[in-house]
Amino acid sequence: MLTIGLTGGIGSGKSTVMAILRELGAPIIDADRVGHAIYEPGGPAYEEVVAAFGEQILAPDGTVDRRKLGPIVFADTVALKRLNSIVHPKMFTRMQEMIGQLRRNGETRPIVIEAAILIEANWQSLFDEIWLITASREHVVERIERERGLQREQTEARIRAQLPDEERRKHSSLVIDNNGTIEQLREKVIGAWRAALAR
Numbered sequence: 001m002l003t004i005g006l007t008g009g010i011g012s013g014k015s016t017v018m019a020i021l022r023e024l025g026a027p028i029i030d031a032d033r034v035g036h037a038i039y040e041p042g043g044p045a046y047e048e049v050v051a052a053f054g055e056q057i058l059a060p061d062g063t064v065d066r067r068k069l070g071p072i073v074f075a076d077t078v079a080l081k082r083l084n085s086i087v088h089p090k091m092f093t094r095m096q097e098m099i100g101q102l103r104r105n106g107e108t109r110p111i112v113i114e115a116a117i118l119i120e121a122n123w124q125s126l127f128d129e130i131w132l133i134t135a136s137r138e139h140v141v142e143r144i145e146r147e148r149g150l151q152r153e154q155t156e157a158r159i160r161a162q163l164p165d166e167e168r169r170k171h172s173s174l175v176i177d178n179n180g181t182i183e184q185l186r187e188k189v190i191g192a193w194r195a196a197l198a199r
Contacts, residue, residue, distance in 0.1 A: 001110070004128065004130070004131055004196065005123065005124070005127035006018065006021075006114045007117075007119065007133070009168075011141070011147075012140065014116065017189055024189075027109060029099070030114050031091060032114075035091055038091060041062055044090045044094070045086055048086045049086055053079070095126060096126060119171050120163055129196070130171055132176070134177055135177070137159065140155065141155050141156070174192060
């Protein structure tokens with residue numbers, strides 16, 4: 001029974017691949033959602049995050065306001081490291097629990113976890129396979145401008161802040177190139193999923 005980690009940079013097409021896999025019946029866990037849930041009041045990271053960054057990061061209702069936390073951690077690498085050291089291990093544990101729960105409930109298909117920061121967070125041991133979605137810089141810039149309205153400079157800055165695809169490739173068991181049409185991507189994903197089911 002496989003657990004597959006799905007990763008890739010900004011604008012690579014991870015969300016599209018996830019949507020195709022969902023259509024194909026893949027059980028899916030979204031690491032972003034897991035991350036949001038552990039910040040919730042009563043969640044495993046809430047107290048520690050508030051203790052580390054102070055009550056100024058809270059919204060009036062007591063939840064962590066990501067719009068207040070974001071500028072603090074993205075302006076300071078030490079603060080970001082501190083946040084990640086609190087959050088990433090707790091996300092790992094939570095995702096491990098979710099996989100275990102799905103298996104106990106009788107799920108036998110490969111479980112797919114989408115996680116942009118899979119390699120940076122050192123979560124490789126959670127997966128049997130890591131699938132990397134890649135796209136050329138030109139495709140990414142174009143896609144992000146079209147879908148999110150970001151200017152080229154903004155997208156370029158985000159690409160530079162990420163782990164490069166060359167580094168991600170070293171950890172990946174499958175690379176899905178997404179420089180073609182949506183139909184071509186769909187065909188590649190269907191092929192990869194069928195092969196995973198056969199394994």
